[in-house]
Amino acid sequence: MNINEAQRVITDAVGRMGPGALSEEALVQHIHPLFSRVLARNEKSSEIYLANHSLGRPMDMVSDLVQGALDGWYEQLDGVWNAWLDARDRYRAEIAAMLCWPDERAVVPKTSAAQGLRAVLNAVPVQMPSIVSTECEFDSIDFVLKAYHDKERAFVRWVKPDKNGLMQPETIIKAISSNTDVVVLSAVCFATGQVVQSLKEIIDEAHEKGAIVVLDAYHAFGVLPLDFAALGADFIIGGNYKYTRGGAGACYLAVHPRHLDSSGGQSAPDSISPIDTGWFAKREPFSYKRSGNSLFAPGGDAWLEATPPVLTYYQALPGLMLTNTIGVDRLRAYSRTQQKLLADQLEANGVTPLLLKNRGAYILIEHHDGREAVNRLKASGINADARPLPGTDRWVVRLCPDLLNTNAELEESARRIAKALA
Ligand SMILES: Cc1ncc(COP(=O)(O)O)c(C=O)c1O
Structure with missing residues (x-):
């Protein structure tokens, strides 16, 4: 199939x-x-x-599609790459449609939400970014932030929930200061399923104070009919193994167009640009041209990395297509x-x-x-x-x-x- x-x-x-x-x-x-x-x-x-x-x-069709992707490999050998990359782009398009994201190439496949978060943290042009996050983040996100904090690669300030275990938007807003570089928070808290209110206000406050926002959409993706682009977060991280039935390893980082360089090339030292990278992020990767410096592809392709795992696209597409079609x-x-x-x-x-x-x-x-x-x-x-x-x-x-x-x-x-x- x-x-x-x-x-x-x-x-x-x-x-x-x-x-x-x-x-x-x-x-x-x-x-x-x-x-x-x-x-x-x-x-x-x-x-x-x-x-x-x-x-x-x-x-049922998950195994048929994965089988089809493997059959192509047996039958076409390296000729299968075009089909595999088409599947990647369809995967990006389905996720963009669900997020209401304006540019499907600004959706970057990742194997975990944590990988998306690390790509952003490593891209911020600050030696030791000051991060505001909450005690309600999922363990993976929590652990990445603690590792960065402990290695003095970031300073993390944790916002506490109220006595009922719920996040109150005003406590997050209060924690954001003009020293904050990055705010990391969930749209829906994993433990309670709480939909965090006033997300737009939190994001606007962060922007006013000069910080960027990484929004973890995992428990909202395929659940809430949200226009994520309208919320204005700088980056969305999420994945497919829950509500969109895509199995493990099929995650994404969505980059807001304001952080994309449409002409590509070498990024300015003070811009938010990726260093978690590889040859798929190069301008014309298949030309095998080398230059003295890192020349990135234009747009969201600059956030791609090295040779990607391809079967996860086939594994995740049926659930994504079903969710978008319904x-x-x-x-x-x-x-x-x-x-x-x-x-x-x-x-x-x-x-x-x-x-x-x-x-x-x-x-x-x-x-x-x-x-x-x-x-x-x-x-x-x-x-x-x-x-x-x-x-x-x-x-x-x-x-x-x-x-x-x-x-x-x-x-x-x-x-x-x-x-x-x-
Ligand atoms: C809110 C949230 N974020 C992220 C994840 C998964 O993180 P990762 O893909 O880094 O394992 C989960 C998984 O349950 C989650 O609930």
């Missing part, structure tokens, strides 16, 4: 659902057949999967309906979920010991996870339905969860 055939199958299936709000009946009839392999687990096991916020479930706004509306159903059913079974007013794709249940809660849930056939509630000694269990969970499954989940956590 090739990418165009995959898109045709997706377009047909989504088209058969008709326009407007998604319904369980239409999803089961038209979309579930595209997931027959992963849904076959339901025949063999009574487990209910509610960890869709962690590792998204793959479409539309994040329709998926969001359906997710809210599912979250409400699950929450109501939990209440009916005597469990009070923690429902944040501004939340992403999942609901929470507080627990004193997350590991114990998850073990009990696993034993009762519920696949979910738990994270420490930042700044507290409590935990939250995270429960994320998605379009493959039926209403009957959600009702059954609530009964099992109530029994397991009683």
